Amino acid sequence: MTISPSSSAQAARENVARQLRDLRKNAGLTVNELASECGWHHAKTSRIENARTPPSPTDIRLWCRATGATDQAADLIAASQHAESLYREWRQRVRTGLSKLQDSYVELYRSTGLLRVYSPVLVPGLLQTEGYARALLSMSARFHGVPDDAAEAATARVQRSQVIHEPGHRFVFLIEEAVLYYRLGDAEAMAAQLGYLLTAGALPQVSFGIIPTATRERVMWPQETFNVHDETLAAVELVSAEVNVTQPSEIALYIKAFEQLRTMAVYGADARALIVRAIDALR
Incomplete structure (x- = not known):
C-alpha cells in the first residue's frame, strides 16, 4: 500500500510527485533538462515535483517518455487521477x-x-x-x-x-x-x-x-x-x-x-x- 491509514489527499499527491522526481533523478536529468524534453518551463517541473501542481495524464506520459519509464505511466496516471478519492x-x-x-x-x-x-x-x-x-x-x-x-x-x-x-x-x-x-x-x-x-x-x-x-x-x-x-x-x-x-x-x-x-x-x-x-x- 502506498497510502497509510492517516494519509490525506495531499499525501497521495505527494506520493505521485515523489515517484516522478525519482524517475527524473534515476534518468540523470536535471530539472531544466526534463523541462526541455517535455517542452515546458522548468518552473512547472518544480511545481509538479513539490506537489503544488497536479500533473495531467499528458504531463505524466511526457515525463515517463523523457525518463525512459513509459511502462510506469499507467500506474502514475491512475494514482494522480484518483488522489482525491483514495x-x-x-x-x-x-x-x-x-x-x-x-x-x-x-x-x-x-x-x-x-x-x-x-x-x-x-x-x-x-x-x-x-x-x-x-x-x-x-x-x-x-x-x-x-x-x-x-x-x-x-x-x-x-x-x-x-x-x-x-x-x-x-x-x-x-x-x-x-x-x-x-x-x-x-x-x-x-x-x-x-x-x-x-x-x-x-x-x-x-x-x-x-x-x-x-x-x-x-x-x-x-x-x-x-x-x-x-x-x-x-x-x-x-x-x-x-x-x-x-x-x-x-x-x-x-x-x-x-x-x-x-x-x-x-x-x-x-x-x-x-x-x-x-x-x-x-x-
Missing part, C-alpha cells in the same frame, strides 16, 4: 445516515462482474442477514457518533444484497473461521446469520470459503478486510476510512493475496461442517 473519511460518508451509505454501493456492485471479498472479522455485507446487519450498523453509528438509523440501514443492506441473485455476476467470498464466533446481536440473530451462510454458500454464482483456525501452515497471514471489483478497484476497510486502490500494480497485489488466502480455505461440505459447529456453540 482516502475518504467514514464520518463524511455517513453524515447523511447509514441507510444512504448502503444505497451508494448498489451501482458499484451491479457494474462488477467478478467480486472477490476477504473478511477476517465480519460476515461480508452481501451475505449479512437483517438482524446481524442491524447490530453491526448500530454499533458503527455509536462509534462514529452519527444518527443511528441502523434498522433502516439494515433493511437497505439486505435489499442491496439481492444483487447476488441477479445474472451476470460471480462472487467469491473468503472469511476466517473466527468470523463464525464473533457474536453480533443476540443468539437468535447470530443463529439466523449462520444458518443463512449454509444457504448462500450453495448458490451457483457464489463461492464461499472458510479458512480454518486450525490451518497447520498458513501461506498468507490474515489481512485487512478488502473487496476487489473485477480488476479495476480494490476497496480496503479501515477504522477511520475506506481506501480505494486504483493503481493496476497494487490491485494485482490484492488479487495475488486473495488467491493465496483462497488456497487455505475449505468449501462445500467442509465449510458447512464448520458453520454447523459454530451454530452448536451458540447453545
Whole structure:
C-alpha cells in the first residue's frame, strides 16, 4: 500500500510527485533538462515535483517518455487521477445516515462482474442477514457518533444484497473461521446469520470459503478486510476510512493475496461442517 491509514489527499499527491522526481533523478536529468524534453518551463517541473501542481495524464506520459519509464505511466496516471478519492473519511460518508451509505454501493456492485471479498472479522455485507446487519450498523453509528438509523440501514443492506441473485455476476467470498464466533446481536440473530451462510454458500454464482483456525501452515497471514471489483478497484476497510486502490500494480497485489488466502480455505461440505459447529456453540 502506498497510502497509510492517516494519509490525506495531499499525501497521495505527494506520493505521485515523489515517484516522478525519482524517475527524473534515476534518468540523470536535471530539472531544466526534463523541462526541455517535455517542452515546458522548468518552473512547472518544480511545481509538479513539490506537489503544488497536479500533473495531467499528458504531463505524466511526457515525463515517463523523457525518463525512459513509459511502462510506469499507467500506474502514475491512475494514482494522480484518483488522489482525491483514495482516502475518504467514514464520518463524511455517513453524515447523511447509514441507510444512504448502503444505497451508494448498489451501482458499484451491479457494474462488477467478478467480486472477490476477504473478511477476517465480519460476515461480508452481501451475505449479512437483517438482524446481524442491524447490530453491526448500530454499533458503527455509536462509534462514529452519527444518527443511528441502523434498522433502516439494515433493511437497505439486505435489499442491496439481492444483487447476488441477479445474472451476470460471480462472487467469491473468503472469511476466517473466527468470523463464525464473533457474536453480533443476540443468539437468535447470530443463529439466523449462520444458518443463512449454509444457504448462500450453495448458490451457483457464489463461492464461499472458510479458512480454518486450525490451518497447520498458513501461506498468507490474515489481512485487512478488502473487496476487489473485477480488476479495476480494490476497496480496503479501515477504522477511520475506506481506501480505494486504483493503481493496476497494487490491485494485482490484492488479487495475488486473495488467491493465496483462497488456497487455505475449505468449501462445500467442509465449510458447512464448520458453520454447523459454530451454530452448536451458540447453545
